[in-house]
Amino acid sequence: MSCNEGSIVPSNIGSISLAVPQELPPAGSSSQENTPATASNTNFRAAPLETDEDQGLSLAQRRSRRIDVPMPLRFRQYEDVLPQPPPTVPSGYPADPNPPETPTDALITSRSSFQAPPFRTAKNVFGLVRQFFSSIPPSHDPEEVVTLQDISSVAPAKPDSPAPPHDLAFHPYPNRSSFDLGNWYWNGTAQKSHQDFKQLIDIVGCSDFDPDDVRSTSWDRINSKLGSSADDGCDEWEDEDAGWRKTTVTIQVPFSRTTAHPDARPYPAADLYHRSIVSIIREKLSNAHDDEYFHYEPYRLQWSAPHLPREVNIQGELYTSPAFMDAHRELQGSPREVGCDLPRVVVALMFWSDATHLTTFGNARLWPVYMYFGNESKYRRCKPSCNLSNHVAYFQKLPDSFKDFAGTYTNGKGVGRECTTHCQHELFQAQWKVLLDDELLEAYEHGIVILCCDGIKRRFYPRIFTYSADYPEK
Numbered sequence: 001m002s003c004n005e006g007s008i009v010p011s012n013i014g015s016i017s018l019a020v021p022q023e024l025p026p027a028g029s030s031s032q033e034n035t036p037a038t039a040s041n042t043n044f045r046a047a048p049l050e051t052d053e054d055q056g057l058s059l060a061q062r063r064s065r066r067i068d069v070p071m072p073l074r075f076r077q078y079e080d081v082l083p084q085p086p087p088t089v090p091s092g093y094p095a096d097p098n099p100p101e102t103p104t105d106a107l108i109t110s111r112s113s114f115q116a117p118p119f120r121t122a123k124n125v126f127g128l129v130r131q132f133f134s135s136i137p138p139s140h141d142p143e144e145v146v147t148l149q150d151i152s153s154v155a156p157a158k159p160d161s162p163a164p165p166h167d168l169a170f171h172p173y174p175n176r177s178s179f180d181l182g183n184w185y186w187n188g189t190a191q192k193s194h195q196d197f198k199q200l201i202d203i204v205g206c207s208d209f210d211p212d213d214v215r216s217t218s219w220d221r222i223n224s225k226l227g228s229s230a231d232d233g234c235d236e237w238e239d240e241d242a243g244w245r246k247t248t249v250t251i252q253v254p255f256s257r258t259t260a261h262p263d264a265r266p267y268p269a270a271d272l273y274h275r276s277i278v279s280i281i282r283e284k285l286s287n288a289h290d291d292e293y294f295h296y297e298p299y300r301l302q303w304s305a306p307h308l309p310r311e312v313n314i315q316g317e318l319y320t321s322p323a324f325m326d327a328h329r330e331l332q333g334s335p336r337e338v339g340c341d342l343p344r345v346v347v348a349l350m351f352w353s354d355a356t357h358l359t360t361f362g363n364a365r366l367w368p369v370y371m372y373f374g375n376e377s378k379y380r381r382c383k384p385s386c387n388l389s390n391h392v393a394y395f396q397k398l399p400d401s402f403k404d405f406a407g408t409y410t411n412g413k414g415v416g417r418e419c420t421t422h423c424q425h426e427l428f429q430a431q432w433k434v435l436l437d438d439e440l441l442e443a444y445e446h447g448i449v450i451l452c453c454d455g456i457k458r459r460f461y462p463r464i465f466t467y468s469a470d471y472p473e474k
Contacts, residue, residue: 085146086130086301087121089137123304128314131300133328140454142293142377150293151379172225177210178217186226243275243283247434249396251426253406254419261409269427270396277371278439280390281347281462282450284373290388291453295319295375296345298328318348318374318465327463337446340459344447347462348374353395353469367395369435374465395431398424 116135123129132138170179180203188196203209249272252264284290298319302311315321327346336344350372358364369392372381380386402423406415415423440462447459 083148083151084124084126085143085151086128087124088143089121089130089141127304127306129302129304129311131302132297133299133325133332134297138297139456140294140296140452142295145292146377150377172222174217175210175213176208177213178222180206180209181214182219182222243279245274245276247272247274249427249430249434251423251430253415253423255409255415259410259413265409267402267405267423269398269402269423269430272393272396272431272434274369274393274431274435275391276437276439277349277392277435277462278443278448280371280392281443281448281460284390285450285452285460288453290376293376293380294373296343296458298324298346300325317378318350323465324348324374327465331461337459340449342449342457342459345458345460346375347460349462349464350374350466351392351464351469352467355470367397369393369395369469393431393435395428398427 119132119135119137121130130143170176173179173182184196184199184203188199248268249270250266250268253267254264255262285294301314301316301320303314304311318324324346327348331344331346351369352372353367353369356366356368358366371390371392372388373390376388381388398420402420403414406419407413443460443462447461449457449459451457
């Protein structure tokens with residue numbers, strides 16, 4: 001420690017900032033002569049004066065920032081590099097001199113007398129490498145068609161699209177003028193105010209408003225269309241083209257021995273509106289656009305960095321996860337179907353369900369069930385514009401009529417809370433039993449043969465990997 005005019009200054013600090021008054025040196029002397037020798041290693045500078053603007057800032061905002069500090073070298077080598085998909089399979093890859101019949105045969109052959117090395121792609125700019133199970137490259141590589149918009153939130157530049165036809169843009173109104181008047185009438189308040197009158201003046205005073213268009217408008221016919229549904233007179237859910245079905249779900253309601261009618265009684269609890277899961281799989285694989293991004297084979301994504309002694313496994317997609325690889329390995333090692341040598345593919349199913357409120361006030365709600373395919377990238381699944389969410393069913397809860405049904409067998413007393421919870425559980429499980437029908441169980445065990453968009457027939461085996469949901473019986 002060293003002393004300087006009654007101030008104690010640490011001598012081991014190279015540079016500190018103290019707010020001390022600076023005395024002017026006398027004429028004819030240099031600043032070095034007036035600098036205390038004990039503070040030769042200390043750099044004194046006057047602290048900046050606080051302004052009125054600084055008074056309203058927090059201490060963290062007034063603190064000086066470190067500027068022009070370089071990042072470590074291992075991070076600087078990736079600076080200003082746009083996101084890129086994993087490395088693709090080269091198109092001119094040389095063929096194996098003794099190629100197996102299918103990639104599955106290559107996996108089986110590798111377990112025989114010789115161990116063929118797995119196929120690996122080249123590194124991309126981030127050092128990522130894809131390693132497949134087979135020694136030959138896959139016949140279908142979705143990474144070839146991945147663009148920057150598929151793996152980022154950057155909106156693509158779209159050309160100016162032509163305006164829709166005039167008669168369809170304002171349907172059921174025939175033109176813009178009648179549409180503006182109808183919008184003012186129906187979306188305004190029930191009792192027109194002075195503000196509504198001003199809005200009407202703005203509509204009729206607009207240069208685009210044409211009185212001739214309004215004069216020939218059939219208002220009664222338009223109002224009838226607005227108040228009616230296109231599916232009036234039929235069940236809107238039973239659409240064979242969309243694959244929707246209605247199935248009545250029946251559960252067994254138990255009654256104790258102390259009731260007037262002890263025993264289990266059947267109760268038609270609800271009508272389940274659902275679609276066939278197998279039909280959704282067929283529809284997905286027959287879509288040429290979705291088929292481009294569908295991964296038929298999993299792979300191990302590895303990161304090769306110069307500062308690491310070995311490669312690191314990167315797990316960011318379902319088709320690169322250990323669970324998917326285990327399912328693929330188990331499928332390829334299982335016995336084949338008799339007389340079938342088609343490539344076998346795991347179809348990863350991901351289910352999601354949650355309560356959806358239908359109104360701002362009240363308790364009206366639904367439990368929609370959605371299904372995603374884990375063979376597609378998460379970057380595309382999370383984009384609503386990709387339309388990758390497949391609507392499967394609407395779960396139902398016990399209706400209010402259940403209390404009346406229970407009261408008929410208990411002399412109006414009803415059942416307890418535990419019995420009601422049990423019936424909610426049974427209804428939930430019964431609805432899942434409808435979705436997991438015999439067709440899906442058959443495909444789970446023996447697979448379904450589908451001619452893919454690339455002209456190759458494959459046998460697909462559905463597997464359920466994730467189920468994110470709340471339970472309606474709770």
